[in-house]
Amino acid sequence: MVHSGHIIELSDAVALLGDFPALAGLDLEVAKGEVICVEGPNGAGKSTLLRLCAGLLPLHTGSGVVLGKDLANRDERRELRRQAGLLAHETFLYDELSIIDNITFWAKANRSDLSTIEPVLDRLGLDGRLRTVKARDLSAGQRRRTSLAIMISRRPHIWLLDEPHAALDQAGKDAVDSLIKQAVGFGATVLLASHDRRRARAVATRVVNVSGGRILQTPASEQSESSVEATEPVAVEEPPSLASTPAVSALPGRPITKGFVNSSTTSETTDNSATSSPSPDAATEDGSSPDEQTKEPKRVIGATNEPVEEPTDSDDSVDDLFADLLAAERPPSLLDDGATKTTSISDDDPAKETP
Template identity: 60%
Template sequence: MVEDGFRKKADAAPIVELSGVISLIGRFPALAGLDLTINDGEIVVLRGPNGAGKTTLLRLCAGLAPLNDGVGRIMDLDLGDRVQRRRIRRQAGMLSQQTFLYDELTVEENLQFWATANRADPEAIEPVLDRLDLGRRLRTVKVSGLSTGQRRRASLAVMVCRRPKLWLLDEPHAGLDRAGRDFVDDLVGHAVRFGATVLIASHDVERAEELATRTVQMAGGRVLVDTNTRGESDRQEDLDAS
């Protein structure tokens, strides 16, 4: 199903266009001349060792990490322009190692706050809570009282309420049981069928590649290998050269 969605959008406009991008964390170039283009409706999995720049790439696409050099356009908006970067942030949704939730509030209070803050439809909250199995016992539980997997699901619930055009998922399967991981995969497929584009950084290679329409191997803040699901390598750079 996801594959069909991808094929339909094969000629779609690029959602992510990065050329020679450098992004510094302090003085360290977390992205060091990265080139990447992602088209509408793709599910791209980022692979690479720790420190390869996967999380920084996701944060850059969310408009959170700085664009210090190069050209970056997300959803046809310029990452280098402060006003346009704010518009990018509103249209991107990010699931990261951090939950983006207030520990002191209940699941329901968190969802109500973030849905209102994101100008999401308040009526979307109830079905999302039910769909993520947060509707009965857990809705009145403070986030500080949730397990890691339950927190992950609560973060996902906020993201689903936002209905972002660009989904940026950093280790979305981490901390989830098998059912939870299956659920994330279903959610990603569903999002793409409804017009979203998905970028996933994951160490759960098998599961992530089942989802992917493309796999991008990163190291040293650059793209090394860019492969579509049929295993054809579009670009290979010499590891030593990077």
């Protein structure tokens, strides 16, 4: 199947749950490094979209390519499943096993490096005696963190997050946001479905609205938070950046914040942050074509003053991210609620929706 370099490319995609078309002709293109916030009411098809992109559902009709794998081909779907990371409503945990036993099992099953287990657990606040607690005795938030740790240890090139903020406390939500930003900076692509609109939109480069199994054209009043607030800057609580923590900022090598900019200090970038499929006729200020803009999304929300860098094309990028994750000490944001800061957001992201 021909594809144009997008990480996700769905055209008129139909996926069935039983006999019910949970996705009914959905079109979506996602470029490398994008963070797509998928919104929509319950039953709209958000979770089905994520499962389709994870290779867990066959494509009934239409065409679909994710990470270069044809969703209509069973063998390619199997390959895709091994490269994708899915944080689902389910936690994939064996209740009778402890946190450490669960993550060790899945790390072995996923062919992950076992030496990464301890740092990942530390990073997600699952350290100390907690790691020997059986999964059945964990709180919902702790189960979620464990599930996230398992997903991270897979080193996926595409992160499919279904309600990633659900059940988490403030620090956990901050940690998720930080991880998303850090992952994208290293070339990962993220598709997240969340009912926590403000938080999800704060990390998203584009918002798509799903209803009835299709992508809807989102009215202006419903577009991404950044665009809504463009005319009247509103102070919102920005999750603490990983990069702002001493442990991470001291990391050697590449800056983990690449790909993000502080919108309040780089108005030029936000002006050009057309993050959804623009109109074919739309003229852009920098003269780039709409297609180019779609393929090269600009980050509009961030917390650092680092210059914009596009995600790398290297396949090693996600692995590099993981190496840096391990090198970093656990940031205060995972433990301390008081580490948050307030950032003025003044985006004017058009955030047009894919028709």
